[in-house]
Amino acid sequence: MKRIAAPALARLAAELARTHDVFVPLAAGDRLVLGRLDPAAPPAAIPWNPWRLSEPLKSIWFPPGRVLARWPRPAAPPAPPRPRALFGAKGCDLRAVSCLDRVLRDHEFRDPGWCAARESTLVVAGDCTGAADSCFCTMMGDLPHPRDLFDLCLSPLEGGFLVEAGTERGERLLAGHGDLLEEAPPGAAERRAEAREALAARVRKGNERFPVRDPFEKSVAKHEGTAIWGALAATCVECNACNIACPTCHCFLLHDLPAGEGAARLRLWDSCFHAGHARMAGGLTPRLQLTERFRNHYHHKFVSFPRNWGVTACTGCGRCVEACMGRIDKRECLHRLETRWIPSEVPAEVD
Numbered sequence: 349m350k351r352i353a354a355p356a357l358a359r360l361a362a363e364l365a366r367t368h369d370v371f372v373p374l375a376a377g378d379r380l381v382l383g384r385l386d387p388a389a390p391p392a393a394i395p396w397n398p399w400r401l402s403e404p405l406k407s408i409w410f411p412p413g414r415v416l417a418r419w420p421r422p423a424a425p426p427a428p429p430r431p432r433a434l435f436g437a438k439g440c441d442l443r444a445v446s447c448l449d450r451v452l453r454d455h456e457f458r459d460p461g462w463c464a465a466r467e468s469t470l471v472v473a474g475d476c477t478g479a480a481d482s483c484f485c486t487m488m489g490d491l492p493h494p495r496d497l498f499d500l501c502l503s504p505l506e507g508g509f510l511v512e513a514g515t516e517r518g519e520r521l522l523a524g525h526g527d528l529l530e531e532a533p534p535g536a537a538e539r540r541a542e543a544r545e546a547l548a549a550r551v552r553k554g555n556e557r558f559p560v561r562d563p564f565e566k567s568v569a570k571h572e573g574t575a576i577w578g579a580l581a582a583t584c585v586e587c588n589a590c591n592i593a594c595p596t597c598h599c600f601l602l603h604d605l606p607a608g609e610g611a612a613r614l615r616l617w618d619s620c621f622h623a624g625h626a627r628m629a630g631g632l633t634p635r636l637q638l639t640e641r642f643r644n645h646y647h648h649k650f651v652s653f654p655r656n657w658g659v660t661a662c663t664g665c666g667r668c669v670e671a672c673m674g675r676i677d678k679r680e681c682l683h684r685l686e687t688r689w690i691p692s693e694v695p696a697e698v699d
């Protein structure tokens with residue numbers, strides 16, 4: 349295994365910026381988000397995010413708004429996207445990408461924008477080296493380090509990083525930058541395994557206050573039509589932040605706009621918390637009550653998505669916990685669903 353020192357990693361990013369749009373973690377107030385590296389002023393060190401960024405990766409590959417078509421049709425097809433390199437992805441981010449790949453790529457109907465953006469992006473992932481209070485990847489059966497879907501994975505080690513290639517593209521990149529690498533010191537792989545296990549234990553410990561034993565699919569499915577949803581949704585203000593922040597949510601709507609002499613068709617993120625989300629052509633909406641929409645959100649993530657795609661559509665990243673205006677914690681909800689916790693005064697429905 350190879351090691352790369354922090355200044356050498358910054359040089360690698362600066363070299364990539366000649367041919368790629370390079371995205372790195374950047375501070376925005378008290379949060380870290382993805383920002384474009386300025387090739388004219390590359391940083392001396394790539395900022396390190398100890399856990400996942402505030403922003404989900406879908407905002408890069410599946411942006412909040414995208415023009416899908418224009419009329420009249422442009423004379424020339426759009427130029428292919430410039431290759432990108434993405435630093436700062438964590439294990440939960442990549443698990444979410446695997447959910448979206450199932451829907452947008454590995455399927456009869458492929459989303460060309462998603463496929464092109466995925467293929468042209470070099471992913472430089474990294475181990476988590478800490479955990480937010482909202483992190484619960486271990487509750488979802490995952491671990492706080494990347495396991496696949498990366499080109500390179502960085503694990504901090506003694507002033508530098510152990511670097512592991514996960515694809516042929518990653519191996520080629522390392523082979524082409526041998527001057528930036530050195531042999532990893534003896535025992536480095538073992539020390540990495542110990543650090544990973546110690547952090548996983550810390551995340552498990554931090555979530556002991558939400559004990560769950562049953563599979564989430566069972567806990568959620570058994571409450572079809574029960575009053576518990578009114579209690580869980582009691583403080584929901586339909587702000588949609590949980591959908592916007594979630595790395596696996598991918599509902600969208602199409603919107604046509606006049607554009608110059610013609611028109612443009614936009615794809616915009618949608619939210620299943622909107623009353624009109626499932627409205628049909630005749631005006632009927634099957635989930636008029638917020639309680640029903642709230643239940644649908646859980647049902648989709650923990651019951652229907654796993655039944656359709658084989659994986660749960662929640663990675664335990666905790667972004668929805670951080671973002672919720674109603675202070676609703678998904679871990680608490682899952683715990684209550686399993687234990688059938690219902691207070692004595694339960695609103696049957698929340699409008």
Ligand code: SF4
Pocket residue numbers: 590593594595596597649661662663664665666667668669678
């Ligand atoms: S539901 Fe919440 S914890 Fe799960 S993936 Fe979405 S934002 Fe993360």
Ligand code: SF4
Pocket residue numbers: 583584585586587588589590591621671672673674675676
């Ligand atoms: S973030 Fe919270 S308040 Fe906003 S829609 Fe989601 S559950 Fe409701």
